[in-house]
Amino acid sequence: MREPTEISLKTAARRALLGRCPCCGQGKLMRGYLKQVENCSVCGESFGQIRADDAAPWLTIILVGHIFLPLAFLVNVDWMPTWAAMAMWAACFAALALAILPRAKALFIGILWQTRAPGYKPVELV
Numbered sequence: 001m002r003e004p005t006e007i008s009l010k011t012a013a014r015r016a017l018l019g020r021c022p023c024c025g026q027g028k029l030m031r032g033y034l035k036q037v038e039n040c041s042v043c044g045e046s047f048g049q050i051r052a053d054d055a056a057p058w059l060t061i062i063l064v065g066h067i068f069l070p071l072a073f074l075v076n077v078d079w080m081p082t083w084a085a086m087a088m089w090a091a092c093f094a095a096l097a098l099a100i101l102p103r104a105k106a107l108f109i110g111i112l113w114q115t116r117a118p119g120y121k122p123v124e125l126v
């Protein structure tokens with residue numbers, strides 16, 4: 001079993017949210033839209049075994065559906081036809097969800113890595 005990291009949870013979460021390696025803050029954490037790198041290209045820390053599972057979609061739904069969607073009711077779009085307003089809001093929320101989802105996944109990978117939570121499986125145990 002690995003030793004706990006000296007990187008604080010806040011630092012690891014911030015680095016991961018910015019798409020950087022939570023360990024060194026230099027290398028990239030994601031290699032695709034939702035795929036994390038196997039190992040950091042700078043420090044070699046392993047991230048390939050970390051599984052964020054449903055946490056990222058859950059956070060995305062919470063943010064988009066429960067925070068941003070109600071805020072849309074505060075915006076007056078009475079001057080638009082209803083179909084146009086519905087199409088505009090659908091496009092806005094789809095874009096927002098697509099923007100939040102990979103960042104949420106990176107955030108949870110950083111948190112799982114820092115806390116050595118059950119989603120984190122050291123290479124030697126796999």
Ligand SMILES: [Zn+2]
Pocket residue numbers: 021022023024025026027040041042043044045
């Ligand atoms: Zn690194």
